[in-house]
């Protein structure tokens with residue numbers, strides 16, 4: 001295990017993941033500390049692939065690196081250059097697409113309850129009409145080109161999300177194996193696209209590279225400019241779980257993403273996810289945890305900026321339509337795993353989430369008490 005640093009305030013340990021020869025990313029010190037890799041193009045049966053995806057999204061992970069995913073590189077490259085061009089504009093021009101309501105351009109402020117991060121971002125509703133509307137303020141010279149680039153990317157990544165959700169439906173043995181993917185393909189689905197741009201974290205001081213790197217290994221809770229520091233870096237995007245069904249993240253070659261995974265002793269540790277621009281990082285969202293009655297796990301993650309180059313990441317949050325009723329599926333409720341969550345709609349969940357801080361474990365508010373016999377008696381009814 002490579003221990004990068006510890007922060008006295010939270011006694012947290014950050015471990016770096018390393019790639020094993022058989023393709024799985026493994027952290028020394030326990031199987032639960034691994035980041036699984038799924039090669040979606042590997043020649044093996046569909047059943048084996050679906051079991052592998054379901055295992056990665058459950059059993060204490062909720063997170064995997066997808067390679068051989070079939071998304072062509074060109075739409076991603078076009079999106080990256082369009083968004084990089086936007087972030088390179090003078091601040092006044094970027095502000096035309098803000099403030100985030102929650103959609104639009106945002107800088108440092110995240111949500112409505114006082115969260116801040118060392119980043120700027122674009123948050124878009126993932127449907128063509130909404131993209132076209134926002135594009136008018138994002139690319140004032142050629143908004144229709146910007147829209148086309150974004151829509152092309154969304155279509156490619158939505159297909160990948162559907163494929164992963166179908167594999168999960170099969171791996172979990174659902175009667176309707178397409179249940180999850182149907183939720184996100186409806187025309188009024190509430191999916192989002194977020195593009196995060198993290199400035200280099202070593203531009204504060206005009207020091208040579210070696211001095212900057214020495215400074216970053218100094219553990220402290222506040223930087224001289226007031227930014228939060230954790231485990232030797234600035235908090236780019238604070239600890240949270242994603243609220244939706246499934247998130248597909250792709251980033252450039254700059255590290256920063258960390259996931260909170262339990263080790264063999266059940267203690268949690270932040271695991272550094274090595275950058276891989278050709279891969280998608282897939283994580284289970286709160287809704288999928290609720291729908292599967294906790295069989296799949298909505299992983300907590302964060303971004304800690306330590307690099308001297310900007311990090312550009314793009315995340316597709318696959319969500320259902322607002323009126324969708326979220327309730328644990330019958331196949332996931334058993335005597336040993338009785339119903340854990342009460343039914344709710346995505347709209348209800350969103351209202352709750354926007355009233356809370358980023359780090360809140362919001363799904364807990366929808367939990368059924370262990371000793372509530374009337375709710376647990378509804379075993380087998382979704």
Ligand SMILES: C=C1C[C@]23C[C@@]1(O)CC[C@H]2[C@@]12CC[C@H](O)[C@@](C)(C(=O)O1)[C@H]2[C@@H]3C(=O)O
Nearest residue numbers: 102110111112115242243353354356357358
């Ligand atoms: C503080 C907040 C920002 C957030 C909405 C929230 O109230 C709590 C969840 C946050 C989050 C995290 C994942 C995604 O980046 C996001 C778009 C989402 O759906 O939930 C953000 C929200 C946001 O930035 O608006």
Ligand SMILES: O=C(O)CCC(=O)C(=O)O
Nearest residue numbers: 194196237257303313315
């Ligand atoms: O920017 C990243 O790499 C991750 C950000 C994230 O987790 C989010 O936007 O929900």
Ligand SMILES: [Fe+2]
Nearest residue numbers: 240241242301
């Ligand atoms: Fe996230």
